[in-house]
Amino acid sequence: MRWFWVDKFLEFESGKAAKSVKSVTLAEDHIHDHFPGIPIMPHSLVIEGIAQTGGLLVGEYYEFRERVVLAKVSKATFHFAVAPGDQLTYSVEAHDIREDGAYVSATSHCGDRLHAEVELFFAHLDEQDNDRELFGTVELLQLLRMMKVYEIGKKSDGTPIEPPQYMLDAEAASLSRN
Numbered sequence: 001m002r003w004f005w006v007d008k009f010l011e012f013e014s015g016k017a018a019k020s021v022k023s024v025t026l027a028e029d030h031i032h033d034h035f036p037g038i039p040i041m042p043h044s045l046v047i048e049g050i051a052q053t054g055g056l057l058v059g060e061y062y063e064f065r066e067r068v069v070l071a072k073v074s075k076a077t078f079h080f081a082v083a084p085g086d087q088l089t090y091s092v093e094a095h096d097i098r099e100d101g102a103y104v105s106a107t108s109h110c111g112d113r114l115h116a117e118v119e120l121f122f123a124h125l126d127e128q129d130n131d132r133e134l135f136g137t138v139e140l141l142q143l144l145r146m147m148k149v150y151e152i153g154k155k156s157d158g159t160p161i162e163p164p165q166y167m168l169d170a171e172a173a174s175l176s177r178n
Helices: 029-033 043-061 137-146 165-177
Strands: 008-013 017-023 068-078 087-098 101-110 113-124
Touching: 008 043, 017 043, 043 068, 043 087, 043 101, 043 113, 137 165
Parallel strands: none
Antiparallel strands: 008 017, 017 087, 068 113, 087 101, 101 113
16 A cells, blocks of 8 residues: 555454544645645545555455455445544444455544445455565555554454464565565
């Protein structure tokens, strides 16, 4: 992921739900380009932030061994625009995670105000796409740590989520090459 529309995770329950935040700031280029003179966060980027939150929730369910991509936005209702200085809280609930994809619903809140309601479908890429790397294993592990997924993440039984061994092995191999 080149652009990150999530700053950190607040809650993460494997296969069930996740909550993340995104602070909207004037430091972001898109704020100045989207409606010059009226700086607002584009709704499409809010959807992307929700999709990143949901995509990581769905991907973690299979230890990030499946390549998860956003397949469909089936619903997106926005109640108002957000501007620099606002903080969005994305709450995503997984309703159905299967080997071929997943369905999630989500809300975005700005403080106590409901900002958006979104429903998304994710697909897992077929085996024929296995030679396409969507992201590096070590880079994904670093991103998940930075977003605090392993600090706050829990399995359904309440035990902490741990990085998959293959990710730790890739990280160790990367460090030994340097």
